[in-house]
Amino acid sequence: MKHKASNLKFHLVILLMTVITFTSCKDENIGDYILTGNIESLIPENSWKIKQTNTSDGKYILFTPDLNSNFEYWGLSLKKVEYYIDGSFYKTETSRPFELMINKENFSIGMHNIKVVLLIVSETCEDIILEKSTEFQIRSNETEYNISPGDFYIDYNRVIQGDYLVITPELLVESSSKGCKIDKVEYYWDEKLIATEKTMPFTLKYKVNDNIGTSHNIKVSIYYHDDKNDFLIYNWGFIGYKVYSDDDALMSWSIKSTRNNYKNNGLLSLVAKQIKGKKSKKQFIIEFYLDGHLIGHSSDFPYILDYKLSGLKVGSHIVTAKSTTQEGGATITYSTDKTIVITE
Structure with missing residues (x-):
């Protein structure tokens, strides 16, 4: 059932006061709604941030808009991101992960300002423009300073x-x-x-x-x-x-390198280990993914995966470890992510 934007705002403001968020289309407490009109003022300031990642070699900075999961729940999606540095337009990104990667050598030593402007779209709402600014610093001898x-x-x-x-x-x-x-x-x-x-x-x-x-x-x-x-x-x-x-059992995983910067044709080395007491009945399975694609799995430990990186675009990529624990008839699965950066 469709309601006018003013009615929707009334309900959403009430919800904001109680749970410090807002919902969109389907919530059992307030009925079935479709967002319409201009809802820009209803989006909480803390619902997104500018994520800044420095590469371990000290050469690059990545800026990425980090939207929380509510945007998907609200039926909103990111279509375009514009980046401005020190007041001047720098670049537009129109595909995931919508990030900007800069080479520090292209900037003078000192403090700089970056403004990130998001275009948010929906099938039923008006397009929304969100923007935030933050600062970043360029130091001399950055590589020696960092690693x-x-x-x-x-x-x-x-x-x-x-x-x-x-x-x-x-x-x-x-x-x-x-x-x-x-x-x-x-x-x-x-x-x-x-x-x-x-x-x-x-x-x-x-x-x-x-x-x-x-x-x-x-x-x-x-x-x-x-x-x-x-x-x-x-x-x-x-x-x-x-x-x-002897009753305990535990599995853990890590990336071998302390660096986050990688090159195509280099190796990404992943390690999974377990400790398992004599009395434990638990069984473990590890699956490794790169940007959502399975690259290795095992139920034997320790497990070392040396994966050759190739054909990856410059920028950030997500390494995911999916850990499965089985005991009796119960199965528990959880995932953890780590970010690597391809620099060339």
Whole structure:
């Protein structure tokens, strides 16, 4: 049933006062409505934001309009985004993810302003123009300011009481500076130095007899050098590392690299692990997706996927891990996302 825009506004304002949002077409509490007319004033200010992503190499910034899920529920969609930098028109984007990627070398050192203008459309409402502005900063020596020359993956396991904690640092050569080499690695358990390793593979093996359920802090200090620096340190930590029991089971996943910038023809390395006590009946399945496309899956752990990136457009891409837990007749599935950026 269609109502006039004024009646719709009355109902939506009432709903805003009670749940700090508004609804569109179908809500069992207020009846069946179709949005019509100009509803721009009804869209909450906090319903969207400008997402800013810096690439780990310090060269690029990505700006993306981040709309919450209510826009889809309201029957609204994003059609066009215009970007203005320092008061001047810069670019228009008309396809997902509607993002702008800028090279910092094209801008002077200092503060800059970016304005993002959205064109929102609907089958029944008038087109809506939304805009927001934010600032970004360009620094000198941006690359040196942001990242460590060495890119390391810390391979560690979870433990059940009485197991050995095993940690091995892996130097990711392709994403590290030229000539990177590990000299020694120090391991700390609850702020106490428990081992110093000076030879490859620099692995720690430490028996954990602490009580079940207790949490601990791990620190790994990697001393290394490269062609430009004789002395470098990379510190990695895990706060709240838990000691599990034979009843526990857990699966986790990660991207090996600490960088978010990638190139076509490079490798995206993903890792999934599990800890499973002797008494646990749980079974795990992991599925990896890139921009919604399945790229790997396994029920055997640890699972390492080295996926070659190719044919991807410059900009951000979403890596999704879909984790499934099965126990008895119950199945639980959840997904988590991480963003990578293709720079060339």
